[in-house]
Amino acid sequence: MGRKNHPGRSSSRRETRKTKAPRPLPSDGAGFYGTQVTEGPRWTHGEPYLFRLMGAAAATKFYLCPGCNQNIPPGVAHIVAWPKDSGRGAEDRRHWHRHCWDRRH
Ligand SMILES: [Zn+2]
Numbered sequence: 001m002g003r004k005n006h007p008g009r010s011s012s013r014r015e016t017r018k019t020k021a022p023r024p025l026p027s028d029g030a031g032f033y034g035t036q037v038t039e040g041p042r043w044t045h046g047e048p049y050l051f052r053l054m055g056a057a058a059a060t061k062f063y064l065c066p067g068c069n070q071n072i073p074p075g076v077a078h079i080v081a082w083p084k085d086s087g088r089g090a091e092d093r094r095h096w097h098r099h100c101w102d103r104r105h
Contacts, residue, residue, distance in 0.1 A: 037084060041066070041104035044083065051081035051101070067100025 040049035056077040063072040072078050072095055079101040082093040096104070 039105070040081070040083060047086060048084040049081050050084050051079050053098075054078055054080050054095070063095030065097045065100050066094050067096050067104060070097075072097060 035050050035052045037048050037050055040047040054077060056075050059072070059076055059078060060074050062074065063078070064070075065072050065078075077098070079096040079098055080093055081096060081101065082090055
């Protein structure tokens with residue numbers, strides 16, 4: 001849990017300049033800043049899930065929360081979560097109200 005894996009990133013290239021080039025995200029989405037691992041919702045029987053907080057400024061669309069089947073309107077900070085090891089990884093991202101995510105069990 002919380003272990004940082006960077007397979008294939010063995011180069012010891014030094015960062016001599018403070019460039020803020022956006023890093024390409026790995027296809028499983030694990031490179032999202034601040035992503036954590038936790039237990040998935042009850043229907044996954046505790047399968048490991050990755051999740052992160054999406055800030056209000058980043059929330060620009062309506063999302064359907066799988067916890068309550070209600071919309072999450074733009075401008076509302078919420079949780080983005082997806083299965084770590086199964087399904088289509090980051091393509092299976094779901095957007096949850098924070099209180100729904102807290103009650104997903
Ligand atoms: Zn909800």
